[in-house]
Amino acid sequence: MHRFLPATSFPRSLARTLTRSLAGGPADRAWAVFAAVAALLVTIALVAAGVYGRSSALSALxxxxxxxxxxxxxxxxxxxxxxxxxxxxxxxxxxxxxxxxxxxxxxxxxxxxxxxxxxxxxxxxxxxxxxxxxxxxxxxxxxxxxxxxxxxxxxxxxxxxxxxxxxxxxxxxxxxxxxxxxxxxxxxxxxxxxxxxxxxxxxxxxxxxxxxxxxxxxxxxxxxxxxxxxxxxxxxxxxxxxxxxxxxxxxxxxxxxxxxxxxxxxxxxxxxxxxxxxxxxxxxxxxxxxxxxxxxxxxxxxxxxxxxxxxxxxTVAAAVREARMMALLALAPLLAAAALWLRRRQLALAAIAAAEEARSVLERRVEERTADLTHARDRLQAEIAEHRSTETRLQAVQQELVQANRLAILGQVAAGVAHEINQPVATIRAYADNAKVFLARQQAGTAVENLEQIAGLTERIGAITDDLKALARRGRAGAEPVGLREVIEGAVELLRSRFAGSLEALRIDPAAHRFVVLGNRLRLEQVFINLFQNALEAVAGRPDPVVAVSMQAIDGMVVVSVADNGPGIAPQVMGELFSPFNSSKEKGLGLGLVISKDIVTDYGGRIEVRTGPDGTCFAVHLKPAGDSA
Missing domain, CATH: 3.30.450.20 (PAS domain)
Incomplete structure (x- = not known):
């Protein structure tokens, strides 16, 4: 188990260190000496001012x-x-x-x-x-x-x-x-x-x-x-x-x-x-x-x-009071300046001590992390050696273990990862290739934009992984207002590299620009990527392919319809459409719609399907944000 300090432990430990250094430490002694010197100076000034005031008053009198x-x-x-x-x-x-x-x-x-x-x-x-x-x-x-x-x-x-x-x-x-x-x-x-x-x-x-x-x-x-x-x-x-x-x-x-x-x-x-x-x-x-x-x-x-x-x-009392008041007025700025200098010096020393403490803590954490990684590497190497030694035996009994519940879940998660990150990875590869070309052409600005897109896609892969974990836990993520325009444009952008030349069949209703729903942008993009991909694959090879995307407000919900003019869904597949590993595609894993349904359900919506010989229509019902509808 890795021994990491909590995120808030470092500033708290630093605060405790500073508190200990200031409580009863050199700072208190410095202020005590300052107070004693200030009291002595004030006393001397008052006595001297009193003598001067009395002498001057006597001379005047x-x-x-x-x-x-x-x-x-x-x-x-x-x-x-x-x-x-x-x-x-x-x-x-x-x-x-x-x-x-x-x-x-x-x-x-x-x-x-x-x-x-x-x-x-x-x-x-x-x-x-x-x-x-x-x-x-x-x-x-x-x-x-x-x-x-x-x-x-x-x-x-x-x-x-x-x-x-x-x-x-x-x-x-x-x-x-x-x-x-x-x-x-x-x-x-x-x-x-x-x-x-x-x-x-x-x-x-x-x-x-x-x-x-x-x-x-x-x-x-x-x-x-x-x-x-x-x-x-x-x-x-x-x-x-x-x-x-x-x-x-x-x-x-x-x-x-x-x-x-x-x-x-x-x-x-x-x-x-x-x-x-x-x-x-x-x-x-x-x-x-x-x-x-x-x-x-x-x-x-x-x-x-x-x-x-x-x-x-x-007369003498008034002169003494006036002289002492003048002495205090003259001494007060000096004492204030000295106190300010002492305070600034203490703050500088405290900052140095804090930096030293932070460096010590960081070095200790690095040492602990290095030791943990070393142990993890050793364990991983041992596990790899063990896995290689048993690989032959695992292949022989693979079909029986697939039926086991634990390996079935692992298979679902692994398949889900492969399925969901396929599009971002493909897009990353396309952006990376483009960046190489732009760099070769010395078009650094365009290359930087591609690299920024790659960084955004890596965040999307992280979000997909979180969704797969949520699928296993049946948890629910927080919702926030999201514009359907950004969601659909993001989904289309991720499909552009795979369906180059086929996206003309995708016809999006301009009304998407005015709808705002509750959800998470990355997760909702994942839903529409699955739906658009399935629809485009269904109309592939047809002489007049059409995938129509429309939006409308019905009964307090925003309904996004994705309709294609493909051959429709087979009855045997339709019955198990939202079950894991149920797919009509030769290389399909049957997890895309399962994950999409869970995402929509998390945000209080639902997915409805209508299919026939003339095509299939998926209707995604989402909660509107405010008065967007």
Missing amino acids: EAQGLTDANIKVSLLQAVLERPRAVPLLLSLDRDVQDALSQPTAENRERLDRKLEQIVQGASASVIYVTDASGLAIASSNWQQPDSFVGSNYAFRPYFTRGIADGKAEHFALGSVSKRPGLYISHRVGDASDPQGVVVVKMEFDGLERDWAAAGRPVFVVDDNDVVLISSIPSWRFMTTRPLPADSLTAIRESLQFGNAPLVPLPIAERRTVGPDSAIITAALPGGGSADYLRILVPAASTPWRLGYLVPLQP
Whole structure:
């Protein structure tokens, strides 16, 4: 028995091999390495983008923060410059000098009223004048309950430095009003004979409100790092660093800030960014801790510094997100290209592996087939030797074995093959001879057409063999729509070589062109070859031979009639017409009509015969295909 692989086993085995190679094999490891490298690259890109985004955001915030802080310093200077000129001008005023040199009630009242008028246009809180001992003799708030008139300010640095240096500025908490402000003073008279001091107190409530409305913390510290002005009221008189003990004692004894605790601000510096900036964590009133960029810039013409806090989280987070998104957008095409390259490489390797597997399978099948053929050849040679040794004995008992059922069937099949393939073989021989002639004439195109006809006839011989097998099995082949025109033309073509010069007796009804029946073209051609051959042989030698082929639709069937004007069929033959080995011909085998009847029956039809002295008519009934009838 030959050991052939099934037709579908090869691609299935190849698919299983590829599946095994990709499942848990190098391909999985390659993708695992690719995924690990891709994850590492994405992580590095995200980290680097985060660092870059944070750095760029900090640089942008620092630049913008310095700009905003300098604007606020300029505004602070503008607020300070206007009242600074007032003490100087008043120190030269005649009314001030008269009130100090001649401290009468009239002079003092006139000065009080003058100061009351001036304070409204000087952007100052209070303007007052002290004598050389520090006693306030006149004030713009002389009519208010908290009037400064009569209070002694000799302990204040703005008085002592004003007497000694001619002018002074000092920020302190008012001893009477308990409100913080900047005291600007100027001496009246010469240093050798000072008469008193003119003092302008400036408060920053409006400026603090403007800063608070901006939403970002702003504060001003003095040279001791004490907060003087702030957009957050609770930060006033707190410090940016813990004060040394001696400085803290001196400030408390001077009553500069009253009883303020002077504790450090709720700010923790994390790292320095630039010479004027640092990242801090600050706790604002009513909220949690947050990170800020602190900008410190000096306030010109003062020993103060302005601090400006810029929130970090929104801007830095947005910059980091944008940088990471850009990094991912830049990295994604690279990773996609790498994945595509890896996939194409794996497909190429898989194709190579599949080709190698296919070659191995093919070699194995060739080896198996070669071994099977060798064994078959050996067995055949042994059988031939045995057949030759018994040939003489078989001839002696041939008639008895013919009667045996098994050899009768073998004889029928062999006879059927000889009978049915006689016409195709004869036609093949004719086409082959013609091809030789055309090749000799160098008419290659016509020779190729003959060879194509020979190839088609070999297929017909295969179909005839299948029909003989079907005859033995009584099986039924599948039916399909077939045009009667092609069937009849094919049958005539096969008869042309044998009945050359006699086919003029064959008269075919043109109506065949419009009929389509159910069947198989090759098998139906076999039927009409038998019928046409029998009819042409029946009219051979007659002076007016006629074989008429007609078609018509009757009772839902297509009836093809083959009528000849021969002598008719003998009664003894007519009774066994469709039985095997029943023939009126000297060399006939009596199988043609048997096979034809079986073919027509397979497709749901039948064959009817009418005969007489004037000829015989075979009527083939076939099922129509659709509405062909």
